[in-house]
Amino acid sequence: MPSITEIQSEIVEDFSFLPQWDERYAYLIELGQKMKSLPEEYQTEENIVRGCQSTVWLHRECCDGLVYFQVDSDSLIVKGLAALLMKVFSGQPAADVCAADLTFFEQTGLNAHLSSQRANGLMAMVEQIKSFSEKCVDDSR
Amino acid sequence: MTFEINKIREDFPILKTMVNGKHLIYLDNAATTQKPQSVIDAVTTYYTSYNSNIHRGTHHLSNLATEAHEAARKTVKDYINARHEHEIIFTRGTTESINLVAFSFGEAFINPGDDVIVTEMEHHSNFVPWQMMCQRRGANFRVVPFDKNGELRLDIFKELLSERTRLVAFNHVSNSLGTINPAKQIIKLAHDAGAVVLVDAAQAVQHVAHDVLDLDVDFYAFSGHKMYAPTGIGVLYGKEKWLDAMPPYQGGGEMIDQVSVEKTTYNSLPFKFEAGTPNIVGPIGLAAAIDYLNQFPFGEIMAHEDDVLEYGRQSLNAIDGLTLYGNAHKRTSILSFNIKGVHHYDLGTLLDTQGVAVRTGHHCTQPIMTALGIEGTVRASLAIYNTRQDIDTLINSIRKVLKMLGK
Numbered sequence: 125m126p127s128i129t130e131i132q133s134e135i136v137e138d139f140s141f142l143p144q145w146d147e148r149y150a151y152l153i154e155l156g157q158k159m160k161s162l163p164e165e166y167q168t169e170e171n172i173v174r175g176c177q178s179t180v181w182l183h184r185e186c187c188d189g190l191v192y193f194q195v196d197s198d199s200l201i202v203k204g205l206a207a208l209l210m211k212v213f214s215g216q217p218a219a220d221v222c223a224a225d226l227t228f229f230e231q232t233g234l235n236a237h238l239s240s241q242r243a244n245g246l247m248a249m250v251e252q253i254k255s256f257s258e259k260c261v262d263d264s265r
Numbered sequence: 266m267t268f269e270i271n272k273i274r275e276d277f278p279i280l281k282t283m284v285n286g287k288h289l290i291y292l293d294n295a296a297t298t299q300k301p302q303s304v305i306d307a308v309t310t311y312y313t314s315y316n317s318n319i320h321r322g323t324h325h326l327s328n329l330a331t332e333a334h335e336a337a338r339k340t341v342k343d344y345i346n347a348r349h350e351h352e353i354i355f356t357r358g359t360t361e362s363i364n365l366v367a368f369s370f371g372e373a374f375i376n377p378g379d380d381v382i383v384t385e386m387e388h389h390s391n392f393v394p395w396q397m398m399c400q401r402r403g404a405n406f407r408v409v410p411f412d413k414n415g416e417l418r419l420d421i422f423k424e425l426l427s428e429r430t431r432l433v434a435f436n437h438v439s440n441s442l443g444t445i446n447p448a449k450q451i452i453k454l455a456h457d458a459g460a461v462v463l464v465d466a467a468q469a470v471q472h473v474a475h476d477v478l479d480l481d482v483d484f485y486a487f488s489g490h491k492m493y494a495p496t497g498i499g500v501l502y503g504k505e506k507w508l509d510a511m512p513p514y515q516g517g518g519e520m521i522d523q524v525s526v527e528k529t530t531y532n533s534l535p536f537k538f539e540a541g542t543p544n545i546v547g548p549i550g551l552a553a554a555i556d557y558l559n560q561f562p563f564g565e566i567m568a569h570e571d572d573v574l575e576y577g578r579q580s581l582n583a584i585d586g587l588t589l590y591g592n593a594h595k596r597t598s599i600l601s602f603n604i605k606g607v608h609h610y611d612l613g614t615l616l617d618t619q620g621v622a623v624r625t626g627h628h629c630t631q632p633i634m635t636a637l638g639i640e641g642t643v644r645a646s647l648a649i650y651n652t653r654q655d656i657d658t659l660i661n662s663i664r665k666v667l668k669m670l671g672k
Contacts, residue, residue, distance in 0.1 A: 130456075145285060146618050157671070177610040177641060183618055198640075199608040200670065201615075214404045238614070 128220055131212050132228040139232040148234075159207045162196035169245030172246050178202045180245050182252055186260035191218045193253060205234070205246050213253050220262035226250060268565040276301040276651050287620030290658045295440050295468055295599060295646035296624050297490045300554070304494060311546045319545055320519065320536075330545055337548035338535070344555045345485065346476040347502050351534040354508070355548055358499035359467040360390040362486035363434070365501055365538060366463055367394035368448070369511040370484075371433065374461070377403030382460075384409040384446075385415055385636055386439045389629045391465040391486075395434055399583035404431070406451055410636065415442040415591040419421040422451065426458040433462045437469035441630040441644065443599030444573075445473055452482055461507065467491055469649075471558070472570060477502050489547060494554035495650075497565045498547025501538070508534050515540040558649075566649055570598055573647055577656045584663060586672075601646040603629075604663075607670060609641045615669060616643075619662035620666030 126134070142148045166183040173180040178199035185192040193214040195206040212228065213221050229235045229246075238246070274280055279299045282289040291299060311333070317326035319334050335350075342350045356362045375381065381395050381404050397495045399406040399412045407430075409422045417435070426433075433455040437448045448464055455462045469475060469493035477485050482509070489498040503511075513520050513531055517540035522530040531537045558566070566651035581587055586605035603609055613625030626641040634641060645659060 146615075146669065149615060153670060178608060180639070199610045201608075201611045226648060 128224045135228045136231045153200050155207040156200040156203030184256045189264040218257040221257035268561045284620040290621045292645035293622045294648035298648050304553045308550045315578035341553040354535045354538045356499040356500040358488040359486045361503035364394045365514045367398040369514050371398040375402040379404040380429045382407045382433045385632045389457040415444045415593045430460040436465040440468045441628045441633050443596040444593035445595040489551040494551040501670040517541045543660045580660045598647045601642040611644045621662045
């Protein structure tokens with residue numbers, strides 16, 4: 125499996141082929157639409173990540189030191205952003221997730237454009253992914 | 266001066282801005298309005314020509330600044346038709362104005378077992394301060410619901426009113442639904458029951474009649490930045506008899522008369538409620554905004570905004586699957602809606618790619634959203650400079666966005 129750094133580079137490259145912002149959003153929407161819905165049993169209160177405007181569910185698993193995530197949202201744009209996070213983090217060693225710097229968000233310019241990070245809850249998702257991974261590292265010792 | 270929309274648009278330099286390669290269509294006016302050049306100039310002139318601390322200075326600049334600051338109080342007084350200039354308290358905004366009353370009036374007049382009545386359609390700023398005050402004072406927090414059209418249930422309000430009702434707080438115009446509440450009627454009913462009334466006029470003072478004597482309201486709160494003035498300046502109007510009877514809200518400079526180790530006596534109105542060096546330039550900017558509005562017959566401003574609003578409602582209603590929230594008989598300036606199968610955040614974010622600025626979410630009115638059974642809405646809100654063309658662009662942009670979303 126490619127490393128977190130390699131996957132982030134791929135994402136940055138993918139976005140470089142989409143100079144216009146409506147194309148980039150169209151790509152995010154497509155990612156959101158393509159992502160499988162989270163099974164209903166995982167759409168629980170405790171899996172909700174508190175974003176400001178959209179509801180995000182994050183299902184977490186820790187297995188043999190690796191972390192796996194599944195995510196869903198009622199907003200397609202947020203779901204698309206979440207799909208990118210899944211690409212980067214799901215299936216990676218928990219220790220690598222803890223140590224990783226999230227660089228693609230800045231390098232694609234997504235951070236400048238989606239200025240309202242509070243609104244889309246992306247940072248809250250990243251925090252939860254990180255804190256779960258820390259716990260996974262501890263539990264796997 | 267006659268109301269000429271093209272000239273008015275020229276007065277607001279920011280409307281020439283390009284966003285994402287498109288002309289800005291600014292439809293987020295209930296959050297904050299843009300500023301005319303005359304307001305920007307008034308603020309700039311203050312800082313370039315006579316910036317100084319006010320009230321106790323002995324020098325030339327201090328006198329100029331004091332004069333301008335206090336002249337602004339008179340401009341505000343005249344605009345809302347208050348009796349006295351000292352009934353105008355400058356605050357940071359509507360929220361602070363309401364908190365001031367919730368604290369000071371609460372300390373002096375609210376006792377355990379008293380009732381305080383608000384409505385389900387309040388902005389959190391006119392909801393939470395009263396909830397907090399009721400908890401502090403052991404009073405009962407009562408809430409008037411609204412009906413399917415977004416009109417207050419006055420029948421329930423009348424039932425809630427009793428000799429225990431000490432205070433009633435409600436908005437003249439709802440920031441989420443655009444409902445114009447029957448303020449005079451509500452105030453009269455409350456007064457007949459012996460209650461004191463606060464009106465949240467944040468969305469009213471720039472769009473509908475704003476005469477505090479005619480309303481006979483006890484407290485009237487609004488913000489500068491939603492009426493073409495700078496941020497950080499707001500107003501609390503209070504009837505002299507209440508303001509005199511209330512204890513100060515904050516202690517510090519400006520609000521004192523004499524201070525000693527044993528005892529402090531307080532300054533007279535309005536300074537009793539204006540502790541510390543105030544926002545000196547804020548009122549100067551606010552007065553410039555009021556002067557700007559005063560150029561036009563207010564009826565013409567209302568007629569123009571109503572025309573754009575009703576055109577907007579018609580145009581939006583023609584979109585399949587679109588629901589407009591707030592269908593009150595009397596309404597103003599707010600177009601709050603959702604489209605079936607589309608998240609409000611997605612619609613708002615994608616409208617931005619078309620240069621259209623709207624707001625999405627619960628608009629700080631979660632009780633409204635709960636009553637409607639929704640998470641939030643897309644809200645396009647109008648101001649003096651919006652036009653039917655802005656609505657056309659909004660509609661075209663919505664159609665483009667729906668295509669992007671595969672709808």
